[in-house]
Amino acid sequence: MNSRRPAFRHPDLPKNDLGYTRRDYEGGDSTLCAGCGHDSITNGIIQACFELSIEPHRVAKLSGIGCSSKTPAYFLNKSHGFNTVHGRMPAIATGANMANRDLLYIGVSGDGDTASIGMGQFVHVARRNLNMVYIVMNNGCYGLTKGQDSATADKGSSSRKGRPNPFEAIDLCEMAVQLGAGFVARGFSGDKEQLVPLLKAAILHKGFALVDVISPCVTFNNTETSTKSYHWVRDHMEASGTFDFIPERQEITARYEEGATQSVALHDGTVIHLHKSDNAFDVTQRRAAINALEDHREKGQILTGILHINETLQDTHDILETTDKPLNALTQEELCPGNQTLQQIFETYR
Amino acid sequence: MKKLTRVNDFVIRFANVNGSGSASANNLFAKAVFRLGIPVSPKNIFPSNIQGLPTWYEVRVSEQGYLGRRGGYDFIVAINGQTLEKDYDDLLPGGYFLYDSTRALSDHFKRRDITPIGIPLTDICNREIKNPKLRPLLKNILYVGAIAFLLDMDFSVLTDSITKQFSKKPKLAAPNIRCLELGFNYASEHFKDVCKLSVKRSNKLSTHILMDGNSATALGAVYAGATVAGWYPITPSTSVIESFDTFTRQYRLDETGKRKAAIIQAEDELSALGIAVGAAWNGVRSFTATSGPGISLMNELLGLAYFTEIPVVLVNVQRAGPSTGMPTRTQQSDTLACAYASHGDTKHVMLFPSNPTECFEMAADSFDLAEILQTPVILMSDLDLGMNDHVCLPMVWDDSRQYNRGKVLDREQLETLTKDWGRYLDTDGDGICHRTYPGTHPEKGAFFTRGSSHDEHAVYTEDNDAYKRCMERLTRKWQTARTLVPKPRIKTDDGTAAGGLILYGTTAHAAYEAVEMLGKKGIALDTMRLRGFPFQDEVCDFIDRYGKVFVIEQNRDGQMRTLLMNELCLVPDNLISITHIDGTPIDARFISQSIETELSKTQPPKGGAL
Numbered sequence A: 001m002n003s004r005r006p007a008f009r010h011p012d013l014p015k016n017d018l019g020y021t022r023r024d025y026e027g028g029d030s031t032l033c034a035g036c037g038h039d040s041i042t043n044g045i046i047q048a049c050f051e052l053s054i055e056p057h058r059v060a061k062l063s064g065i066g067c068s069s070k071t072p073a074y075f076l077n078k079s080h081g082f083n084t085v086h087g088r089m090p091a092i093a094t095g096a097n098m099a100n101r102d103l104l105y106i107g108v109s110g111d112g113d114t115a116s117i118g119m120g121q122f123v124h125v126a127r128r129n130l131n132m133v134y135i136v137m138n139n140g141c142y143g144l145t146k147g148q149d150s151a152t153a154d155k156g157s158s159s160r161k162g163r164p165n166p167f168e169a170i171d172l173c174e175m176a177v178q179l180g181a182g183f184v185a186r187g188f189s190g191d192k193e194q195l196v197p198l199l200k201a202a203i204l205h206k207g208f209a210l211v212d213v214i215s216p217c218v219t220f221n222n223t224e225t226s227t228k229s230y231h232w233v234r235d236h237m238e239a240s241g242t243f244d245f246i247p248e249r250q251e252i253t254a255r256y257e258e259g260a261t262q263s264v265a266l267h268d269g270t271v272i273h274l275h276k277s278d279n280a281f282d283v284t285q286r287r288a289a290i291n292a293l294e295d296h297r298e299k300g301q302i303l304t305g306i307l308h309i310n311e312t313l314q315d316t317h318d319i320l321e322t323t324d325k326p327l328n329a330l331t332q333e334e335l336c337p338g339n340q341t342l343q344q345i346f347e348t349y350r
Numbered sequence B: 001m002k003k004l005t006r007v008n009d010f011v012i013r014f015a016n017v018n019g020s021g022s023a024s025a026n027n028l029f030a031k032a033v034f035r036l037g038i039p040v041s042p043k044n045i046f047p048s049n050i051q052g053l054p055t056w057y058e059v060r061v062s063e064q065g066y067l068g069r070r071g072g073y074d075f076i077v078a079i080n081g082q083t084l085e086k087d088y089d090d091l092l093p094g095g096y097f098l099y100d101s102t103r104a105l106s107d108h109f110k111r112r113d114i115t116p117i118g119i120p121l122t123d124i125c126n127r128e129i130k131n132p133k134l135r136p137l138l139k140n141i142l143y144v145g146a147i148a149f150l151l152d153m154d155f156s157v158l159t160d161s162i163t164k165q166f167s168k169k170p171k172l173a174a175p176n177i178r179c180l181e182l183g184f185n186y187a188s189e190h191f192k193d194v195c196k197l198s199v200k201r202s203n204k205l206s207t208h209i210l211m212d213g214n215s216a217t218a219l220g221a222v223y224a225g226a227t228v229a230g231w232y233p234i235t236p237s238t239s240v241i242e243s244f245d246t247f248t249r250q251y252r253l254d255e256t257g258k259r260k261a262a263i264i265q266a267e268d269e270l271s272a273l274g275i276a277v278g279a280a281w282n283g284v285r286s287f288t289a290t291s292g293p294g295i296s297l298m299n300e301l302l303g304l305a306y307f308t309e310i311p312v313v314l315v316n317v318q319r320a321g322p323s324t325g326m327p328t329r330t331q332q333s334d335t336l337a338c339a340y341a342s343h344g345d346t347k348h349v350m351l352f353p354s355n356p357t358e359c360f361e362m363a364a365d366s367f368d369l370a371e372i373l374q375t376p377v378i379l380m381s382d383l384d385l386g387m388n389d390h391v392c393l394p395m396v397w398d399d400s401r402q403y404n405r406g407k408v409l410d411r412e413q414l415e416t417l418t419k420d421w422g423r424y425l426d427t428d429g430d431g432i433c434h435r436t437y438p439g440t441h442p443e444k445g446a447f448f449t450r451g452s453s454h455d456e457h458a459v460y461t462e463d464n465d466a467y468k469r470c471m472e473r474l475t476r477k478w479q480t481a482r483t484l485v486p487k488p489r490i491k492t493d494d495g496t497a498a499g500g501l502i503l504y505g506t507t508a509h510a511a512y513e514a515v516e517m518l519g520k521k522g523i524a525l526d527t528m529r530l531r532g533f534p535f536q537d538e539v540c541d542f543i544d545r546y547g548k549v550f551v552i553e554q555n556r557d558g559q560m561r562t563l564l565m566n567e568l569c570l571v572p573d574n575l576i577s578i579t580h581i582d583g584t585p586i587d588a589r590f591i592s593q594s595i596e597t598e599l600s601k602t603q604p605p606k607g608g609a610l
Ligand SMILES: Cc1ncc(C[n+]2csc(CCOP(=O)(O)OP(=O)(O)O)c2C)c(N)n1
Pocket: A065, A066, A067, A068, A069, A086, A109, A110, A111, A112, A113, A114, A137, A139, A141, A142, A143, A144, A145, A150
C-alpha cells in the first residue's frame, strides 16, 4: 500500500525485552497492490521478530525477484537486505550464512521464484540444511509479470485469465519433507493467529525452515475459480493443530491432557506444545507428514500448521565442521599461514 | 641418415592409452629430468574420458630454459596401438621410435630416416611379473627404465624418486624398481650407442619447484585469506578447489580441529558464484573456480555482482570451446566472454597469469583488487597452465603484507560518522564507495542491496538521472581500476625492431622463444605481455609505436585483438592476428613461422578514409 504512515509515535507503545517497539521492526512503505497477501506476511514477520525480541541488525533478509521478493524492503529497516536475482536467493543466502553463522537469515521468495526458476537452488539449500527461514509467498501465479500460472497452481484452477491450469501442482512442503528439511510449515496470509507462531517457530528452529504461506494475489488470482483465492483457502484450510511456545527456562504451568499434546524441544531450549486436532499426526515423522499432506490433497483440502519438525539434524556448518567463530571475524593472523610454511609446502614440489 | 644428436635439448612424446597408469610413469621421467637440474616442461594432452582413449604426454628438455612447446618430436614412445601410425609419421627425421616389439610393426612402417627401437615390453612383463593386474602399470615403468639407458640418465634419480613416492608403502617400491632395471638392462643389451640424445646432470635449476598452476592459484587464495568457496566440478578448474580443500584442511584448522574455511560443492555454477557473492557481501573473501560452460551460466550473477559492487574472485581455467568443445584441451577463448560478461553495460577486471608464480601472486592480489574496487575480478588461467607442471621459482609471501580490504566502515567508524553516508555515495571521486557488513551496528549502516537501479543511498529508483549517475560512477571506478591492475611487461630493444608482438598468459614461453628464433634470423621484435584488463596507456603507446603489431593468442577470432581495438579505439590496420586454435598449447615454431609468413606479405597501403 502506498499510504504514508504517520510519524507520530505513541509513548505507550508496548516494548519487547530489548526495549524495542514494533515500529523498530518495520520497513519502508509497501508498493504492492492494496490487499495483496504478501503485505500480511510482511506484518507477520515484523510481529514475529518483535515478539521474539530479535535484534534487528542481527538479521540478514534476502530474496529473489517478484512481488513477494520485494517485501524485505518493507520489514526490518535496520537489517541489511539483499534483493538478488530471480531464483538465486538460496545460493546467496548459503554464501552469506557461511560467512557469518551468528546472524539470523530470513529468505523471502515467491512460488515462481522457488518452484520454477529457482527449483534447483531450493532443493539444494534444503538438503544442505542451511540454517535459515525460507518463506514462500505462494499465490499460484507470477504476480510481477502479470499473472501467468505458476508451478504451484493447482490443476484445474483458473486465474483471472480464465484458462484452467492443465499441469500438476508442485507441493513445496511435501517436497521439503522428502528432501529432509527439519522444519516444514504451511500458513495462510489471511490467518495471522496461526502465521505469527509458525514464523516464530521457524525462526527458533536451527537448520532449514520452510514456511510456505498461501498468499492470494488480489489482482490476478483471487477469482472464484482459483484455489489460491482468499475465499477458497478459507473454505478449504485444515490446521494440523494449534500450538504454543514455552520459552527456555520458563516454568511450565499449563497442564495438557494426556495424548492430546505433542511436545518438541527446539535447539535453544524453547518447547513447542502442539495441541492435536482431528487432523493430528506425528509431526516428527516424515512419512506421517507426507501421508497427511496426500490425504488432504485427495480431499481437496489444504493442510496448514507445522507439518514436520526434526530437531536432531546437523546444519551446513556442522556438516562442514567450520569453526565456531564467524568466518568474517577471523583475522589475517588466523588465516594466513605465513612464508615459512609456504616454503615448507614447496618441499613437496621438488 | 643423420641421427638427431643433442644433449639436454629435445622433445620426447609418450603415446599411451588413458586410464592405464601411464601419466604417473611419464611424470616419473619428467621429474627425474627436473631433479637432474635441467629445465623441463611436461604437457599432458589427454582426452575427456576415463579409460581407453589416446593420450599423449610431451616432455621438452631444454638446458637453455625454453619451457614452451617447441613443435616437433625427436623421440616417441609409442605404446598406443590406436595411434601407432600417426605417432610414427609425426616423428622428426633423425628421431627415435620406441615401440612394443611383442607385435612386429606392419609393412607400413618403413621410414628410413628414423631409428626404430623395439622392446618386447608386453613379453617381458608377462614373463617377469607374476600378478597380471600389475602388468599394465609396470609396463609403463619398464619403458621409463629403457629410456633411462637410452638417454644415458643417472639411474639413481629414478630409483630415488620411486622410493620417495612409495615411502609410505615400501612394499610397492620393489616391483617398480625391478621393472626400471628390467627395462634398463634390456636396452643396454640390445641398443648400446643407438640413441644420440642424452640427459646430463646440469646446474640450471637451483631452488626451483615443479608445480601446476591450479595448486599455485589455490595457495594464493589460502594466503589471501579466502574462506568461502562455492564450486561445481568442471575440467580443468576442479583441482583449484580440490587443492584449496587440501591446503585448508592442513593449514586452516582452529585449536579444536575445526575448519577456518567453508567449501560448498553447489548444484551448478549459478549457485557456485551465488555462494561466493553472498559470502563476499557478508564480509569474507570468497571465490569460485570454473571453465567456459560455467562462465556462460554465471553471467547473470556476474552482472549482479558488478552492479551491486560486491567483490568476488572468479578463477576461469579456460578450455577449448564453444559449448562442451574439447574439455581437456587448452585455449584462451573466453577473453571477450569474460571482459563483458552479463547483460547491460558491464565490464570486468581480468588478470592474465602466465606461470604458477603469477597464479599465486595474482590470485592473492585479486582478492585485494576485488575488495579495493568492490567488483568481480576474473583470473584468466587455462588448462595448460592450470593442469600441467611448470618449472618455476618458489613464490615468497611477504609476512609484513596486510590484506587491503578496501573501503569498509566498521562499528567505530559508523558510530562516529559525522557526514551523510550512502552505500553508493562517492565521496572522493574514485568511483568507489564505502560499504558495511551486515550485523555491524544496531542503528547505522544498514542498507538494501539490489540488482535493480538504486540511488546513492541504495534506495530503489527509476529516476533517469540517478541511474545515469550510478552508471557514470561505475565508469569512474573503471578508470581507477586502470591504475591498479598489473601493468604489461614490455621488452624493447634499441628501436630497430621490425614490429611489436603482444602476448598474454601461457603463450609467453613459446612467444619469447619465437622472438629469439626470429632475432637470430635478423627479424627483431619488441614484445608486450599483457597482464591485466582494463588496459593502461602503456598498452596503447606500445601499439602506436610500430607499423605492424602481432597479437598472438590461442583462439580462432583474435579475441584479445578485438578487445584492444574496442577498448583503445584503435584502427586495426597494424594489428595482425596470429592464432593457434587446435587445443594443444601454442608452440614457438608455429609463432615464428606465422610471423615470417606475415612479414613476407607485401604491406597493404595504409590509410584511406578513416
Ligand atoms: C532471469 C529472469 N527471468 C525472468 C524474469 C522476470 N520475472 C520477474 S518476477 C517473475 C515471476 C515472479 O513470480 P513469483 O516468484 O511467484 O513472485 P510473485 O510476483 O508472484 O510474488 C518473473 C518471471 C526475471 N526477473 N529474471
